[in-house]
Amino acid sequence: PPGPWRIVDVRADLVPLATVPELPRFRQRLGEAREQVRAWAATLPTFAPAQPREGPPAEAAHDTTLLRILSINDLHGALLSKTWGWSQGRAVGGAAVLKTWLDSLAAGCGCTSVRLDAGDEMQGTPISNFTFGRASIAVLNALGIDAAAVGNHEFDWSVDTLRARMGEARYQFVAANLTDSAGAIPSWVEPWTVVSRDRVKVAVIGIASPSTPTTTDPRNVRGLVFGDPAAAVRRVLPRVRGAADFVVVLAHAGAVCDSAGCHGEVVDLADGLDSGSVDAIIGGDTHRIVHTVIHGIPVVEAGSSGSGIGVVDIVRVAGGTAREVRTRVETPYADQATPNAALAASVDRARRLVDSITSRTVATLQVSLARTGDEYGLGRLIADAYRNMGKADVGLINNGGIRADLPGGAVSYGALFEVSPFQNRLVRITLSGSDLKRVLEDALAGGMPAAHVGGIEVWYDPHRAAGKRITKTRLINGKSLDDQRGYTIVVPDFLADGGSGYDMLKGRPRTDVGLVDLDALIAYLSVIRSPVVAPTDIRFHPAGR
Numbered sequence: 001p002p003g004p005w006r007i008v009d010v011r012a013d014l015v016p017l018a019t020v021p022e023l024p025r026f027r028q029r030l031g032e033a034r035e036q037v038r039a040w041a042a043t044l045p046t047f048a049p050a051q052p053r054e055g056p057p058a059e060a061a062h063d064t065t066l067l068r069i070l071s072i073n074d075l076h077g078a079l080l081s082k083t084w085g086w087s088q089g090r091a092v093g094g095a096a097v098l099k100t101w102l103d104s105l106a107a108g109c110g111c112t113s114v115r116l117d118a119g120d121e122m123q124g125t126p127i128s129n130f131t132f133g134r135a136s137i138a139v140l141n142a143l144g145i146d147a148a149a150v151g152n153h154e155f156d157w158s159v160d161t162l163r164a165r166m167g168e169a170r171y172q173f174v175a176a177n178l179t180d181s182a183g184a185i186p187s188w189v190e191p192w193t194v195v196s197r198d199r200v201k202v203a204v205i206g207i208a209s210p211s212t213p214t215t216t217d218p219r220n221v222r223g224l225v226f227g228d229p230a231a232a233v234r235r236v237l238p239r240v241r242g243a244a245d246f247v248v249v250l251a252h253a254g255a256v257c258d259s260a261g262c263h264g265e266v267v268d269l270a271d272g273l274d275s276g277s278v279d280a281i282i283g284g285d286t287h288r289i290v291h292t293v294i295h296g297i298p299v300v301e302a303g304s305s306g307s308g309i310g311v312v313d314i315v316r317v318a319g320g321t322a323r324e325v326r327t328r329v330e331t332p333y334a335d336q337a338t339p340n341a342a343l344a345a346s347v348d349r350a351r352r353l354v355d356s357i358t359s360r361t362v363a364t365l366q367v368s369l370a371r372t373g374d375e376y377g378l379g380r381l382i383a384d385a386y387r388n389m390g391k392a393d394v395g396l397i398n399n400g401g402i403r404a405d406l407p408g409g410a411v412s413y414g415a416l417f418e419v420s421p422f423q424n425r426l427v428r429i430t431l432s433g434s435d436l437k438r439v440l441e442d443a444l445a446g447g448m449p450a451a452h453v454g455g456i457e458v459w460y461d462p463h464r465a466a467g468k469r470i471t472k473t474r475l476i477n478g479k480s481l482d483d484q485r486g487y488t489i490v491v492p493d494f495l496a497d498g499g500s501g502y503d504m505l506k507g508r509p510r511t512d513v514g515l516v517d518l519d520a521l522i523a524y525l526s527v528i529r530s531p532v533v534a535p536t537d538i539r540f541h542p543a544g545r
Helices: 023-041 095-108 134-143 159-168 229-241 265-271 341-358 377-389 413-419 433-443 517-527
Strands: 064-072 112-117 147-149 172-174 178-180 192-197 200-207 224-226 246-251 256-258 261-263 280-282 289-294 297-302 309-316 323-330 361-365 394-398 409-412 425-432 451-454 456-460 470-475 486-492 511-516 540-542
Touching (some): 023 134, 064 200, 064 246, 064 297, 095 309, 095 341, 112 200, 112 246, 134 159, 134 341, 147 246, 172 192, 172 200, 229 246, 229 265, 246 265, 261 289, 280 309, 289 323, 297 309, 341 413, 361 517, 377 394, 377 486, 394 433, 409 413, 413 517, 425 433, 425 517, 433 451, 433 470, 433 486, 451 456, 511 517
Parallel strands (some): 064 112, 112 147, 147 172, 200 246, 246 280, 280 297, 394 486, 456 540
Antiparallel strands (some): 178 224, 192 200, 256 261, 289 297, 361 409, 394 451, 456 470
């Protein structure tokens, strides 16, 4: 391809992954493991719903919990317990632990309870991805989920695959703002559903993220419209109120809360509804812990990957008819619960089925690589892998495509899979210097870099208007981008199709590199010096630094 690309810190015997002798046998084992896990998913045990303990009489002189809403969100196929940077070495979550915690929380209040999932259930781990999400659906059935929002990553394997998973779920997927181009709700999803339990009816209105067309492969949602969430809720509320005792909005839309307050899609949703018009909003998507009140409506989001359980209690206050809504997020520590034995045994069997693939050591890192700060070594490493394996001037990876941290020391295929689970194909695109600057401006659209790059440095002023922030560029050869000259960039095909807002790349002629993102990263790690040291050079330079 044109352009003065060059390999940096790579041995001269760099070879395409397809020529690695071990690869054919490895791919055969991968196919075998996939079939074994598919068979396993059909064997998961079923469980009767946990029965609530007998509650206090209505005339008791203390508060009475009328309804408990338990929620998880953004599970992303995390069926095994794991430790987190914040958990101080303690394991959290996992299907068998979540089952025990959910059952205990449901039984412990002496009240009616429902269990909800706010979307992004399937995409993210080998156990789940090898079955295109079937394993996650089977586990959520075992957890007793009553309804689920449609997450953006539910579309990662096409609408047809999503519909197949919906058919296997023993709960209803809901999305009131999801329509076809003519404005009709598709036949395969409901705008809302009613969960009836203990003579109590709970209406659940679903919301899919309006950003879905840019956060999953745009080709997979062609012909679908993700409308205004608040307008969709207001449209169905008159019918919903007449059908249920309580109304809950289950939204794959989240918030980020900081010292300046909360912002995000779920905040816009709450602000667009009348105060108190619904009993609660259960959110997701941003992977944050949120339990607050927005515009008079309680909002809860419980982190991600089974690391939190949202608890919303609708309580009748003692001595009267007034209601309160009390919210919290529980951390399901594994050492505070006895894992459900049947589910633990079943998920461990699935783990063992894929272990011959996932435990394979691919590389050794000198230190752990975490996704912290505006720019980090793991992102630079991936961008360099794309550029080098794709033989281009520039490599670019959006931050949303980097899904996990990496531990120091030996790094397995399974760990790398969780970093790059999407299996996006890498493509090479030729752009003029001026158009490449516009692509880099897209990475700075929010004022701070939302991507990592290889082969180029960028100086920018975050205070300038979007699209005009870049003040200087420098390629690895020391030269600035020439507006009239052609340059090559390697990106995942998700970005090339306009995903994450990269409209400048959409519709451009492209060349398939011949690798998916994960294989490119593995190949790159196999040919650079070991133990691998991630790049430390800053590539996005804000004004004043």
